[in-house]
Amino acid sequence: MRLVVFVSRRLALLAPVLIGVSIATFVLIRVLPGDPVLLIVPETATAQDIADTRERYGLDRPLVVQYLDYVAGIFRGDFGSSITTNRPIATDLAQRLPLTLELVVLALAIALVLAITGGLYAARHVGRWPDHVTRIGALIGNSLPEFWLGLVFILVLFQGLGIAPPPTGRIGTGFDVVRVTGFISIDAALSGNPAAFLSALHHLMLPVMTLALVITAPMLRSVRASAIETRDGDSFRCAEAHGLADRVLSRAYLVRQTLIRLPTLAAIIFGNLLGGSVLIEFVFSWQGLGQWALRGLLLRDYPVIQAFVLVTATAYVLVFLLADILQAALDPRVKV
Amino acid sequence: MTALEASRHSRPVRINALLVAGAVILALVALAAVFAPLLSAWPPTRIDHLSFLEPPGPGHLFGTDSNGMDVYSRVLHAARIDLGVAVAAVALAVTVGTLVGLIVGYIGGWADELTMRGLDVVQAFPVFILALTVVAFLGNSIPTLVLAIGLINAPPYARMMRAEVRSLREHIFVEAAECAGNSRTSIMFRHLLPNALTPILVIAPLNCGWAILMLAGLSFVGLGVTVPQAEWGAMISAGAADIVGGRWWTTIFPGTALFITVLGFNLVGEGLQQITGRRR
Numbered sequence: 001m002r003l004v005v006f007v008s009r010r011l012a013l014l015a016p017v018l019i020g021v022s023i024a025t026f027v028l029i030r031v032l033p034g035d036p037v038l039l040i041v042p043e044t045a046t047a048q049d050i051a052d053t054r055e056r057y058g059l060d061r062p063l064v065v066q067y068l069d070y071v072a073g074i075f076r077g078d079f080g081s082s083i084t085t086n087r088p089i090a091t092d093l094a095q096r097l098p099l100t101l102e103l104v105v106l107a108l109a110i111a112l113v114l115a116i117t118g119g120l121y122a123a124r125h126v127g128r129w130p131d132h133v134t135r136i137g138a139l140i141g142n143s144l145p146e147f148w149l150g151l152v153f154i155l156v157l158f159q160g161l162g163i164a165p166p167p168t169g170r171i172g173t174g175f176d177v178v179r180v181t182g183f184i185s186i187d188a189a190l191s192g193n194p195a196a197f198l199s200a201l202h203h204l205m206l207p208v209m210t211l212a213l214v215i216t217a218p219m220l221r222s223v224r225a226s227a228i229e230t231r232d233g234d235s236f237r238c239a240e241a242h243g244l245a246d247r248v249l250s251r252a253y254l255v256r257q258t259l260i261r262l263p264t265l266a267a268i269i270f271g272n273l274l275g276g277s278v279l280i281e282f283v284f285s286w287q288g289l290g291q292w293a294l295r296g297l298l299l300r301d302y303p304v305i306q307a308f309v310l311v312t313a314t315a316y317v318l319v320f321l322l323a324d325i326l327q328a329a330l331d332p333r334v335k336v
Numbered sequence: 337m338t339a340l341e342a343s344r345h346s347r348p349v350r351i352n353a354l355l356v357a358g359a360v361i362l363a364l365v366a367l368a369a370v371f372a373p374l375l376s377a378w379p380p381t382r383i384d385h386l387s388f389l390e391p392p393g394p395g396h397l398f399g400t401d402s403n404g405m406d407v408y409s410r411v412l413h414a415a416r417i418d419l420g421v422a423v424a425a426v427a428l429a430v431t432v433g434t435l436v437g438l439i440v441g442y443i444g445g446w447a448d449e450l451t452m453r454g455l456d457v458v459q460a461f462p463v464f465i466l467a468l469t470v471v472a473f474l475g476n477s478i479p480t481l482v483l484a485i486g487l488i489n490a491p492p493y494a495r496m497m498r499a500e501v502r503s504l505r506e507h508i509f510v511e512a513a514e515c516a517g518n519s520r521t522s523i524m525f526r527h528l529l530p531n532a533l534t535p536i537l538v539i540a541p542l543n544c545g546w547a548i549l550m551l552a553g554l555s556f557v558g559l560g561v562t563v564p565q566a567e568w569g570a571m572i573s574a575g576a577a578d579i580v581g582g583r584w585w586t587t588i589f590p591g592t593a594l595f596i597t598v599l600g601f602n603l604v605g606e607g608l609q610q611i612t613g614r615r616r
Contacts, residue, residue: 017460020453020456021461024461028469028470139602140599142598143598143599144598145553145556145569145598147553147556147572148572148587151572151591152588160582167580271462274462274464275462275465275468275553278464278465278557279464279553279556279557282556282557293465293468294468297469298558305469305472308465312465313460313461313465316460317460
């Protein structure tokens with residue numbers, strides 16, 4: 001019941017933020033200098049051609065009308081069309097979003113496991129070598145540029161040792177995977193083609209490894225610090241003094257209290273991952289959302305940019321909501 | 337005086353190893369930036385028409401890139417742009433964030449409410465994606481990059497400052513200052529600001545590290561600094577094509593420089609957090 005109230009209240013708070021985000025995206029792209037119409041029309045266009053193009057794309061209407069039209073379109077699943085390829089944005093989104101999600105979700109899952117086990121282990125050995133290794137590792141991970149790390153992995157594991165596939169995209173050439181879910185590894189598994197499935201997994205190896213390593217660092221630090229804090233806290237020491245079994249102590253007292261702060265941090269990291277995936281997709285020629293947005297940004301394809309920014313911001317806000325709910329579930333002290 | 341008190345008073349100032357290590361790294365990088373022209377025989381954008389993609393050797397210490405430019409000289413000169421932009425952007429972020437947080441935290445009311453809701457919206461965007469979008473439209477000159485990276489990093493400072501000011505506002509010394517007839521400006525800048533600044537100054541070095549990574553990332557995808565200007569991210573980007581083929585020097589050297597510099601900022605940041613007791 002408490003959680004139901006909490007969730008509904010959070011959802012109510014979410015609406016103004018999402019409206020704000022959609023207005024900000026819309027206004028940002030129109031206020032910033034650089035007229036998209038001048039990029040659509042050929043260089044020889046006359047003033048009349050420019051005015052016609054503006055009218056054709058509805059850019060001559062008042063901003064408020066354009067905005068309402070845009071929002072109405074989104075509710076119908078219509079994000080408009082790219083001005084450089086003429087493809088519907090919704091089609092591109094449906095095709096590319098799963099490729100990016102595969103990277104981001106896998107990296108986050110692996111990093112969470114590494115950070116939780118590593119952080120708790122380090123906290124149990126404070127001041128000894130597993131702890132030092134963890135702290136140095138976290139410091140290095142926090143300082144590594146993910147795009148460069150990806151290139152180093154390509155250099156060593158593909159170019160040098162030959163155990164990784166070339167950085168040429170999602171799957172090896174010559175595989176024809178029927179799209180069902182859009183997640184290539186799942187589709188390859190469904191198609192009953194083991195070679196395609198293995199190739200899909202193999203191509204995930206380097207980009208996921210790169211992203212996961214970089215984001216493990218801050219979470220590892222956080223888990224270690226809060227585990228130490230919990231263990232030195234009154235409630236844990238009291239429980240320990242009462243002679244509770246180690247298993248109870250660690251499950252009921254240590255792990256739960258330690259992980260209270262992790263959902264919020266993981267949500268922030270998820271936002272970083274969305275940004276970082278643009279760089280990683282660039283490194284590995286991964287045809288996900290990031291590459292699509294980057295092309296849109298370089299060509300000032302404003303409907304593409306608008307959709308990309310709106311989708312990533314919405315995903316980020318929703319993940320934050322999820323983190324808040326998780327935290328409220330873990331911590332009864334969180335006010336409803 | 338008891339023995340315990342004596343030991344407390346005579347305790348030497350503890351030197352923080354992380355802080356020192358970070359400061360030494362940053363000092364070296366800063367020296368490299370300042371004396372880059374003296375430390376390298378080749379100007380950073382001069383093309384050696386006799387050697388393209390030449391491996392490291394006596395003629396070119398770190399080799400040459402695919403344009404025939406000296407990698408060693410470019411790595412050194414890049415420190416100027418990377419350090420300069422990052423430090424300037426963080427200075428801007430701290431200034432803007434602090435001012436906004438100080439003012440809305442002190443006066444409160446609808447200005448405060450409006451600002452906080454605005455920050456909610458700005459912070460709903462993943463930072464790097466916001467940076468990509470702003471820079472793609474505003475252009476990629478150095479002042480624009482400083483402005484974009486600076487403003488994008490400002491909201492956390494505004495929040496931190498506001499929180500500090502709101503708790504300090506209740507203290508008796510503020511009330512005393514008000515009763516003594518100090519103006520609002522004087523209370524904000526002479527009484528509140530100095531007392532609220534510590535957490536912000538502790539975060540700033542860490543933020544410099546992120547700012548460099550952000551600049552390098554923007555340049556890496558072609559939206560920040562572009563070749564022939566020497567910048568680490570742009571150099572890594574240009575060198576990425578050489579990797580398949582085993583020509584490692586065009587990416588490894590600038591990447592290592594970038595990594596070491598960010599590490600320096602992180603060490604200083606971590607050291608400061610330990611000293612001020614904000615992290616163990």
